[in-house]
Amino acid sequence: MRSGICKVVLLTVSMLAVGITGRAKTVYIDELDTRFVLQDWGAPVVNKSIVGKPLRVAGKEYSRGIGTHSISRFLLNVEGKAKSVSGWAGADDGNDFICNMEFKVLADGQEIWSSGVMHRGMSAKKFNLSLKGIQKIALIVAEAGDGIMYDHADWLEVKIETAGNVTPEPVVPQNIVKEKYILTPKPGLSPRINSPKVFGVRPGSPFIYAIAATGERPAKFTASHLPDGLTVDEETGLITGTLKKRGTYNIVTEVENKHGSDSRIVRIEAGDKICLTPPMGWCSWNCWGLSVDEKKVKDAADAMNAYLFDHGWTYINIDDGWEAEKRDADGELHGNVKFPDFKRLSDYVHSKKLKFGIYSSPGPTTCGGYQGSYQHEKNDAKTWAKWGVDYLKYDYCSYSQFTPSPAESEIKEPYTVMRKALDEADRDIVYCVGFGAPNVWNWAKEAGGNLWRTTRDITDEWNVVSAIGFFQDVCAESTAPGCYNDADMLVVGKLGLGWGEKVHDSYLTPDEQYSHISLWCILSAPLLTGCDMGDMDDFTLNLLTNDEVLAVNQDPAAMPAHKIITENGQIWWKMLEDGSYAVGFFNADPYFILWDQSKGEEIQRKNYPMTLDVKKLGITGKFTVRDLWKQSDLGRFDSSFSTEVPYHGTHFVKIRRE
Ligand code: GAL
Numbered sequence: 142m143r144s145g146i147c148k149v150v151l152l153t154v155s156m157l158a159v160g161i162t163g164r165a166k167t168v169y170i171d172e173l174d175t176r177f178v179l180q181d182w183g184a185p186v187v188n189k190s191i192v193g194k195p196l197r198v199a200g201k202e203y204s205r206g207i208g209t210h211s212i213s214r215f216l217l218n219v220e221g222k223a224k225s226v227s228g229w230a231g232a233d234d235g236n237d238f239i240c241n242m243e244f245k246v247l248a249d250g251q252e253i254w255s256s257g258v259m260h261r262g263m264s265a266k267k268f269n270l271s272l273k274g275i276q277k278i279a280l281i282v283a284e285a286g287d288g289i290m291y292d293h294a295d296w297l298e299v300k301i302e303t304a305g306n307v308t309p310e311p312v313v314p315q316n317i318v319k320e321k322y323i324l325t326p327k328p329g330l331s332p333r334i335n336s337p338k339v340f341g342v343r344p345g346s347p348f349i350y351a352i353a354a355t356g357e358r359p360a361k362f363t364a365s366h367l368p369d370g371l372t373v374d375e376e377t378g379l380i381t382g383t384l385k386k387r388g389t390y391n392i393v394t395e396v397e398n399k400h401g402s403d404s405r406i407v408r409i410e411a412g413d414k415i416c417l418t419p420p421m422g423w424c425s426w427n428c429w430g431l432s433v434d435e436k437k438v439k440d441a442a443d444a445m446n447a448y449l450f451d452h453g454w455t456y457i458n459i460d461d462g463w464e465a466e467k468r469d470a471d472g473e474l475h476g477n478v479k480f481p482d483f484k485r486l487s488d489y490v491h492s493k494k495l496k497f498g499i500y501s502s503p504g505p506t507t508c509g510g511y512q513g514s515y516q517h518e519k520n521d522a523k524t525w526a527k528w529g530v531d532y533l534k535y536d537y538c539s540y541s542q543f544t545p546s547p548a549e550s551e552i553k554e555p556y557t558v559m560r561k562a563l564d565e566a567d568r569d570i571v572y573c574v575g576f577g578a579p580n581v582w583n584w585a586k587e588a589g590g591n592l593w594r595t596t597r598d599i600t601d602e603w604n605v606v607s608a609i610g611f612f613q614d615v616c617a618e619s620t621a622p623g624c625y626n627d628a629d630m631l632v633v634g635k636l637g638l639g640w641g642e643k644v645h646d647s648y649l650t651p652d653e654q655y656s657h658i659s660l661w662c663i664l665s666a667p668l669l670t671g672c673d674m675g676d677m678d679d680f681t682l683n684l685l686t687n688d689e690v691l692a693v694n695q696d697p698a699a700m701p702a703h704k705i706i707t708e709n710g711q712i713w714w715k716m717l718e719d720g721s722y723a724v725g726f727f728n729a730d731p732y733f734i735l736w737d738q739s740k741g742e743e744i745q746r747k748n749y750p751m752t753l754d755v756k757k758l759g760i761t762g763k764f765t766v767r768d769l770w771k772q773s774d775l776g777r778f779d780s781s782f783s784t785e786v787p788y789h790g791t792h793f794v795k796i797r798r799e
């Protein structure tokens with residue numbers, strides 16, 4: 142999490158300087174203002190680890206230093222008057238997991254020291270570096286190939302010998318105000334179907350599939366070739382019933398109004414697999430945190446029905462904060478005073494053609510300190526099925542008391558227990574392994590997850606969103622229909638109580654928000670918006686309702702995404718079911734350090750050229766390109782495609798070979 146740098150007025154910097162010009166002095170970095178450390182989780186802690194425990198590396202305790210978390214940057218101005226910087230660096234022992242990280246020291250933009258890949262258990266590495274003639278140094282903790290999760294990193298006894306001042310500096314430019322801009326034309330009056338092209342159901346479970354379409358109302362919804370057991374409501378487009386037999390059924394859905402009609406073949410797979418396209422919906426956490434209540438959930442359902450449903454948005458998920466303090470005499474879990482009647486609420490959500498999700502933990506308590514499902518798994522799964530729950534986010538939290546230093550198999554165990562319980566319920570419940578453990582993607586599929594959190598909590602800051610999003614190539618190969626890496630919720634629109642004090646408009650710039658949505662679509666990540674949907678401006682609405690962009694997310698093939706690193710950023714691509722490619726050009730810089738703050742505006746106003754040699758996608762010869770945000774064709778090209786991308790922005794296109 143950003144530690145407030147951008148919010149700190151630069152004027153204070155001079156007052157914080159340590160040292161007296163001309164006289165040699167030793168300055169320890171823990172004496173400096175650590176609000177200038179920019180890191181991608183938590184806030185830096187002086188003389189303690191990131192979680193407030195003594196600084197300890199490979200069994201050795203250190204009395205001073207800074208506990209930080211990757212990706213971490215601390216930019217210091219030494220004014221050309223420092224002799225040296227020295228100290229130790231290492232992965233903190235208090236870390237639950239053996240995670241890889243790399244410490245680096247940069248001087249005036251050049252790397253002068255690297256620790257190599259380090260992880261828990263390795264002794265701290267020593268450095269002693271000359272700073273002769275150097276103006277600025279940056280202390281970096283980089284991600285080292287397995288993502289940033291649990292990279293608890295310690296700078297230990299780090300000191301600068303200087304005859305001048307050491308002044309901590311902001312590492313990123315102050316965001317310039319860029320107007321929000323809308324790229325997408327409004328949908329037409331004629332119908333256009335946007336519901337998933339494939340749907341999985343277990344025989345015997347209630348079948349609920351809504352035909353979603355834009356276009357003027359009234360409209361008539363029909364479905365032909367429906368197998369026995371299913372019927373369609375022509376007014377609402379809801380297809381319901383039960384399928385008795387396993388098998389593949391191709392049905393034809395159709396929507397007609399006075400301007401025209403649209404039809405779509407939908408493949409229904411009746412078998413063991415559900416959730417065959419990434420879930421799209423809303424989760425209460427980012428906006429409301431623990432203050433969620435029944436009214437907020439109903440408002441969310443109304444807003445989703447009014448603004449997003451036609452574009453394929455489906456789930457209304459309550460996160461933590463709904464549970465009663467105690468179970469009843471039969472061990473049954475109820476809602477607290479904020480949720481007097483769950484069946485009533487779930488019926489309300491379903492009456493809006495939406496699906497209903499809930500949250501719990503395998504431990505005795507949830508992350509927010511409410512009742513968890515420990516030793517009540519069967520009961521809880523039954524209760525939820527009775528209420529009409531369609532989605533469960535299951536967050537590890539207090540289970541860690543049973544597994545202080547867990548192996549993957551130990552974390553997996555309680556997830557398998559809940560999977561069994563869900564399997565016995567007579568309802569299809571999408572299962573989110575809601576714990577961002579390192580390598581969760583290696584076991585969560587086997588534990589029966591449909592999606593699994595690959596990260597700790599996201600916040601609406603570019604350094605966090607980019608640190609999470611741009612490392613998802615590590616786990617991309619585990620993406621498949623029914624199996625998704627969950628890069629955490631979307632941070633667009635009005636949100637904030639999940640991690641802060643107030644609801645506010647996303648701190649991401651407009652360009653960063655376009656990048657965020659585009660990347661999550663290429664990743665086939667679940668799209669769970671966390672915003673106040675009753676208070677979306679046109680810009681947010683535009684971000685969440687571009688049907689060509691969303692179709693990339695919902696592509697039935699759910700192919701793994703790939704990353705190509707280029708000079709000005711990263712190009713991400715995935716192949717789509719029809720053989721075309723979704724390609725995102727992103728201006729991204731993982732270290733994200735501005736050595737000269739006076740250049741901040743110039744850098745943010747520039748566009749950055751990027752070129753893709755389409756051989757990298759396996760295309761030779763001619764191809765066509767379509768701009769997905771603008772929904773317009775860009776023409777025919779040969780061998781390569783070049784574009785220009787705004788600072789932290791994206792150009793998101795579809796490429797089709799001829
Ligand atoms: C966290 C989780 C958040 C939210 C919260 C609820 O562990 O990452 O997304 O669910 O718990 O207490």
